[in-house]
Amino acid sequence: MPYRDTWATCEKCGKQFIFTVEEQRRLSELGFEITLPTLCPDCQKKAERAPGPHEGIIKWYDVERGYGFIIQRSGNEIFFHRTGIAPGETPDFPDGTRVTYLVEQTRRGPQAVDVARINET
Numbered sequence: 065m066p067y068r069d070t071w072a073t074c075e076k077c078g079k080q081f082i083f084t085v086e087e088q089r090r091l092s093e094l095g096f097e098i099t100l101p102t103l104c105p106d107c108q109k110k111a112e113r114a115p116g117p118h119e120g121i122i123k124w125y126d127v128e129r130g131y132g133f134i135i136q137r138s139g140n141e142i143f144f145h146r147t148g149i150a151p152g153e154t155p156d157f158p159d160g161t162r163v164t165y166l167v168e169q170t171r172r173g174p175q176a177v178d179v180a181r182i183n184e185t
């Protein structure tokens with residue numbers, strides 16, 4: 065799909081916003097599919113704090129230390145610990161792996177749990 069600025073309407077607040085070429089490039093570079101967002105950037109950020117499930121991309125995961133970070137669609141990163149990996153998943157996530165996860169609020173802030181690979185078909 066050629067990149068072009070596209071108008072979109074937020075499903076939540078009804079605000080119109082532009083899904084910009086820069087934003088499309090950014091998502092593509094991170095490894096996200098380029099789909100028209102259903103939420104404006106503000107609502108997207110709020111939605112990412114909700115339990116989910118969400119889709120994200122592994123920034124890095126350190127097997128020895130047992131933790132890593134997931135990049136969210138907004139570009140924000142979220143921490144996850146090896147105990148937050150979904151049962152049955154291989155506890156090894158190469159950079160760029162697409163995953164689903166839930167958000168749990170902890171004393172140290174939001175944390176991703178139930179982290180599972182998205183099986184590419």
Ligand SMILES: [Zn+2]
Nearest residue numbers: 074077104107
């Ligand atoms: Zn909105």
